[in-house]
Amino acid sequence: MTGGQFFYPDDREASNAAKVAALESLLIEKGVITGQTVDKVLSYFESEMTPLNGRKIVVKAWTDPQFAARVVGDTPAAVAELDLPEGMAGAEGEHLQAVANTPGVHNLIICTLCSCFPWPVLGLPPYWYKDPVFRARAAREPRKVLAEVGVDLPEDTEIKVWDSSGHSRWFVIPQRPPGTEDFTDDMLMEMVTTESMMGVALAGPVP
């Protein structure tokens, strides 16, 4: 192979696609999975385990101070109160834990060893969360990393970095954006993104 350490063949993606198609086809033929298994899994993530659940939790916390306290104190119990799909304590949600941003504290969730992510409330992790560069840099210089992605925090705001190396699956309750006092729940939901629920963005209008 020529081209140095990071040479990639021109047919990189076509080759990957052909390999995974062959693998799936053989696994179906050999009775490991069925012809519907992968599609059913993907469908489950589109309909049940989506960031919509997390956005509902955040908006409830913004509009109900007692819920806001409960969701941090006992996240699974608080989440169970809401009208969310069955399975919020399912795979990768067995031990959910929320942390809340406040005027003096900004939380950032990372996973330096892998990519632990709270599937039931946020769905699947975006690529940035799994990026070794983000995982490496956010541990030592979170303030700089946050500034680079557009989160400029006041100098005296404390950053809390949570490294997900145990059983908990973490997410952030971002601060409610100013000027949203008259917003309906649906309008508030539009202010919440996966990024703001992991701490690499603030809640607010999405461009």
Next chain:
Amino acid sequence: MKLQHYLGGLEGLPEPLSLEKRVFVEDWEKRIFGIHVAMMGLSNHLGSALPHYPIEEVPTSFDDEWTWADLRAGAEAMNPFDYFKFRYYEKWLGGITRFFIDKGYLTEDELVSREKELTADVAPEPRDPVPAIDEQVEDYLRKGDSPRRDIAHAEFAVGSRVRVTNVPAAAHTRLPGYLRGREGTVERVFEGDYAYFCHTGDGIGDPMPIYIVTFAPDELFGERAEGGPLTIYAELFEAYLEGV
């Protein structure tokens, strides 16, 4: 020493950071993700998981254990330069394919032949549906596989000063390398004792307490610590901690 265990704090990496917000950047990535979830949902250890899945009765030919520990151990076993070279789901595709070959479910030759058959549109028709397989996978997604096994039997209390152990590296670990040998303070003792999917060889596996330990940035990174108020919180199994 494995670079993959020491990502936290690694310097010299590209900046500024930009956020790729997509979950999948190629359609094929969805397929390997789905295969991995199916393997977790059909893993033969699930009969002893807390929801007591009837895994023995599920009509799949899959008869092995497959958990996050297997996927992670594979990623940690990679050539570290390849680890950076390949995208997330490329690593999954490589690791999962290798697993099925090593365990004898299929061969390299079969994979090559099937690629050609699919290209020529002469692959065999899929078998009849087997709903019980898919139902088990969905049941796993809904009910999960909690590692909690007991109430906590904790050696350390909130406020205790602890030092992270510096045990020899194992093939797989849940101890972030940048914490090794560092001192911190117990912030929280979780409610239970928690097992891990496997015995990693560096102390975890059997049920034990997990703590949140706080670290000051200069304890971890010395003069290279970032200025400004910052606290690092890590979740650590008791086996990775010793009293100070």
